[in-house]
Amino acid sequence: MTAYGKPLPVPDADSRHFWAGCRSHRLLLQRCRSCGTHRFPAGALCPACRSREADWIESRGRGTVFSWITVRHPVPRDVYAADVPYVVALVDLEEGVRMATNIVGCAPEEVTAGMPVEVAFEDVTAEISLPRFRPAAGR
Numbered sequence: 001m002t003a004y005g006k007p008l009p010v011p012d013a014d015s016r017h018f019w020a021g022c023r024s025h026r027l028l029l030q031r032c033r034s035c036g037t038h039r040f041p042a043g044a045l046c047p048a049c050r051s052r053e054a055d056w057i058e059s060r061g062r063g064t065v066f067s068w069i070t071v072r073h074p075v076p077r078d079v080y081a082a083d084v085p086y087v088v089a090l091v092d093l094e095e096g097v098r099m100a101t102n103i104v105g106c107a108p109e110e111v112t113a114g115m116p117v118e119v120a121f122e123d124v125t126a127e128i129s130l131p132r133f134r135p136a137a138g139r
Contacts, residue, residue, distance in 0.1 A: 004124045006079055014042045017056045022129045025121045027059040029095055040097040061119035062136060063093040070108040087111050091133050105134030 011019040018041075021028030030042045034051035045052060068089035074080030087103040089111065103111050104120060116136035121129045 004128075006124075008125065008128050009130075014044065018042055019128065021056070021058070022121060022131055023127065025129065027061045027119050027131055028056045029059050029093075029097060030054040031057045038093075038095040038097050040093075040099055057095075059119075060094050063091045063099075063117055063133070065103065065111060065113060065115040065117060065133075066090040066092045066098060067113070068103065068111050070111075089133070091117055099131075102132045103134070104132045110135070 009015070009019060018028050030039045031037070031054060032039065032046040032049060032051050033053035033055055035046060035049040037046055037048040038057075039047060039054070042054075046054065066089070068087050070085050070087055071080070071083075072085045074084050080086075085108045087108050089101055089103045091099050091101055093099060103117065104122075117133040118136045120132050120134045122132055123129045
């Protein structure tokens with residue numbers, strides 16, 4: 001694997017399970033034990049009922065594009081110049097949470113609101129796999 005020259009996430013106490021799941025190509029979300037609310041990003045308290053009790057569950061990894069932008073002018077240029085154009089999107093997962101991500105596997109002009117997508121992991125280092133989303137099969 002070549003060196004990855006872009007910023008990488010730094011797992012912390014709240015996100016370490018999420019990133020461990022990504023490393024094994026599993027999209028994990030927190031679910032409140034008290035009220036069942038799914039949450040992303042992970043946190044110590046449920047935003048719905050304030051409970052501290054949560055489990056980690058595997059997402060189906062499916063959702064729809066809520067909103068997106070196409071990046072055509074990379075900042076910083078020396079890090080992202082080879083990637084443009086690329087899509088940064090908000091994806092509504094079936095579990096009811098919204099995730100910021102990239103859309104891959106199609107031209108930026110093909111991305112539409114409500115487009116069905118599925119998770120696809122990119123192994124960028126031995127420790128970090130990034131969740132991206134691609135058009136869902138059979139769309």
